Amino acid sequence: MTDLEAFGELHPVVQHHIINSLGWTGLRPLQAEAVEPVLRGDDALLIAPTAGGKTEAALFPLLTRMEHEQWAGLSVLYVCPLKALLNNLQPRVATYASWLGREAQARHGDTGAGDRKRQALHRPAILLTTPESLEAMLVSRLLDSAHMFGDVRTVVIDEVHAFAGDDRGWHLLAVLERLNALAGRQIQRVGLSATVGNPDSLIEWLQGGTHDRSRTVVAPPAPGAAAPDASLDYVGSVGNAAKVLSEMHLGEKRLVFADSRRTVESLAVNLRDREVDTYVSHSSLSVDERRRAEAAFAETRDCVIVSTSTLELGIDVGDLDRVVQIGAPSTVASVLQRLGRTGRRPGTSRNMTFLATEDEEFLRAAGLLLLMGDGFVEPVVAPPAPRQVAAQQLIGTALQKGRISIDDEAAWISRLGLASLEEALVIARWLVSTGHLDHDQGLAFIGPRAEQVYGRRNFMDLLAVFTAAPEVAVIHGRQEIGSVDPMVLISKIDGPRIIALAGRPWEVTHIDWRRKRVYVEPSERIGDSRWMGAPRAYSFELSDAVRRILLGATPSGATLTNRARSRLEVLREQYARRVRDDATVVVDEDGRVRWWTFAGSRANAVLTAAFEQVAPELLDQSRFGNLDVSLRSDATASAVSSALRAARHEAGDDLAGIVPLVTEQAVKKLKFAELLPPRMALMTLSARGADYRNATTISTRPVSASTL
Incomplete structure (x- = not known):
């Protein structure tokens, strides 16, 4: 079908508004190719870079079907991972719906009670929401879920790759299965995504347990897309990064990403000290604070907004001139997503400048640029063994229906892949034994333990499969600025306690621990903040790319500054005895012995567990990182080789018999771990922390010895 033919398939009213309201002369390639399927x-699965017109590619043909097939009531769900993205999209989607006299509304945790009631009485044609809000509506006693969702025909999942990579994706698939039952049909699923490395696998996952429906991947090449302008610099500190930013690209609008909230705050304070017009966005700022910053940034030209990944996912902050990355993310996909925020205006190009503040960041950035030059993009893989989501769904369906047949619920949970049928039944028996479910005459229902643990706030904590770290709200006057980790408020200090938040320093005047609030006043002193975070895990591909960089590889299509080239030479000299092209290396570093695998933390977890099983005397407290495994001071390369041979002999050539160790502390961080039998919770985390394929690859490489 030609572009003109595709345009002709759209409803005449949609055609009219595309030309006369939007001022378009035609459809973009993705939009044209999406019409027919x-x-x-x-x-x-519709794939295009950021600002590639994915929302329109889905909605224009859906609005056409809505009118031609006379869909009534709530017929389209539009699911997003972030409330901010919903708020950003809702006016645009509402405009498109209004062309045909329809409504589009948003529903999430900040939607007021009045709006919720109106949505229940007068269902919009399109509802923009999150998976958590969808399940909240399913279990609500104030809403007739069968009436609300009985007419749903299609669900659009925006940023589907962001869902698929963690347990929120499994949660979404489970909620969609329950919506299928309410609607009495298989609801069409349309995923929108940036570039991914495995689109065919991703759409198959998106279909859930039903694979007899037709599926199509639409991913046209971007016509005439110029290579991005990527550069890497080494600046050595956040303060130096602020100095460089204050002097580069003056008069332009710059979006600066940093991959920790602490770095965002530190950089913003430094930039404001240098009189740079600076705004801040991250998840621990209040909604009002983020909205004010993002609106001000969108309306200003010579300015900087510093953000974590919250601004990575398509939220419109106006035309950008430059993207700057402090340090580096962990995936090529994130780099591409951030690059896509630029180059939207005619005559501009996609660009990103990496400013590394430390050696680890520098090597990670260089590795990502090397992979990007190779054309590599990570496959999006759902976490294995989501058994805790299976347990959550058993309680959720009991909330929704009142009484459930365990056999019936276990059947669809198994079909979806949350757990095997046997595992689902074991989980159900455990929930009954712990009082989370009660059981009578073959049916199960909510038990006293579930009421006690999750019943507060209408079971809201049960509806999210992710855990938010405990934080203390920061209040100035009557305004909430955001929140901080409680640890920043109890560390020993001399003098007044100063924290940094929203890019400004604040003096703590009072802490109300009972209400989890801290009261502050503006300060002129330097402040600091911190938040809890998990260690950064590298993939095998990124770890190996770092190895290749240290061996002399140079990223193609990227510019290294003189400082970066000098730092790279220093690092190559420092790592010269730790890295080889044909072997892994055991290095004695002044009595501290490390095995440099460059395998990534998940592969190193398997290798460490293998040593625990066959040669525990080699290990130094089972410590490992992304690039190396710590060994005892008397460990040798030959002993490592022998242990690897023994592990393959004992556990199989694929090391499948090795189970990585899991601490009780790690189990406590798994949301809903208490809903699983203890051994099943441990096995779930072990499966998620293991990369057997690449551990096997490393285990068969020669091991050499070196001394620093």
Whole structure:
């Protein structure tokens, strides 16, 4: 179908507004290619860079079907991972719906009671929401879920790759299965995504347990897309990064990413000290504070907004001139997503400048640029063994229906892949034994333990499969600025306690621990903040790319500054005895012995567990990182080789018999771990922390010895 033919398939009113309201002369390639499969009712995955017109590619044919097939009531769900993205999209989607006299509304945790009641009485044609809000509606006693969702025909999942990579994706698939039952049909699924390395696998996952429906991947090449302008600099500190930023690209709008909230705050304070017009966005700022910053940034030209990944996912902050990255993310996909925020205006190009503040960041950035030059993009892989989501769904369906047949619920949970049928039944028996479910005459229902643990606030804590770290709200006057980790408020200090938040320093005047609030006043002193975070895990591909960089590889299509080239030479000299092209290396570093695998933390977890099983005397407290495994001071390369041979002999050549160790502390961090039998919770985390394929690869490489 040609672009003109695709345009002709759209409803005449949609055609009219595309030309006269939007001022477009035609459809973009993705939009044209999406028309036929979406109109046909296929499950579809629509792939394009940021600002590639994915929302329109899904909605224009869906609005056409809505009118031609006379869909009534709530017929389209539009699911996003972030409330901010919902708020950003809702006016645009509402405009498109209004062309045909329809409504589009948003529903999430900040939606007021009045709006919720109106949505229940007068269902919009399109509802923009999150998976958590969808399940909240399913279990609500104030809402007739069968009436609310009985007419749903299609669900659009924006940023589907962001869901698929963690347990929120499994949660979403489970909620969609329950919506299928309410609607009495297989609801069409349309995923929108940036570039991914495994689109065919991703759409198959998106279909859930039903694979007999037609599915289509639409991913046209970007016509005439110029290579991005990527550069890498080494600046050595956040203060130096602020100095460089204050002097580069003056008069332009710059979006600066940093991959920790602490770095965001420190950089913003430094930039403001240098009189740079600076705004801040991250998840621990209040909604009002983020909105004010993002609105001000969108309306200003010569300015900087410093953000964590919260601004990575398509939220519109206006036309950008430059993207700057402090340090580096962990994936090529994130780099591409952030690059896509630029180059939207005619005559501009996609660009990103990496400013590394430390050696680890520098090597990670260089590795990502090397992978990007190779054309590599990570596959999006759902976490294995989501058994805790299976347990959560058993309680959720009991809340929704009142009484459930365990056999019936276990059947669809198994079909979806949350757990095997046997595992689902074991989980159900455990929930009954712990009082989370009660059981009578073959049916199960909510038990006293579930009421006690999750019943507060209408079971809201049960509806999210992710855990938010405990934080203390920061209040100035009557305004909430955001929140901080409690640890920043109890560390020993001399003098007044100064914290940094929203890019400004604040003096703590009072802490109300009972209400989890801290009261502050503006300060002129330097402040600091901190938040809890998990260690950064590298993939095998990124770890190996770092190895290749240290061996002399140079990223293609990227510019290294003189400082970066000098630092790279220093690092190559420092790592010269730790890295080889044909072997892994055991290095004695002044009595501290390390095995440099460059395998990534998940592969190193398997290798460490292998040593625990066959040669525990080699290990130094089972410590490992992304690039190396710590060994005892008397460990040798030959002993490592022997242990690897013994592990393959004992556990199989694929090391499948090795189970990585899991601490009780790690189990406590798994949301809903208490809903699983203890051994099952341990096995779930072990499966998620293991990369057997690449551990096997490393285990068969020669091991050499070196001394620093």
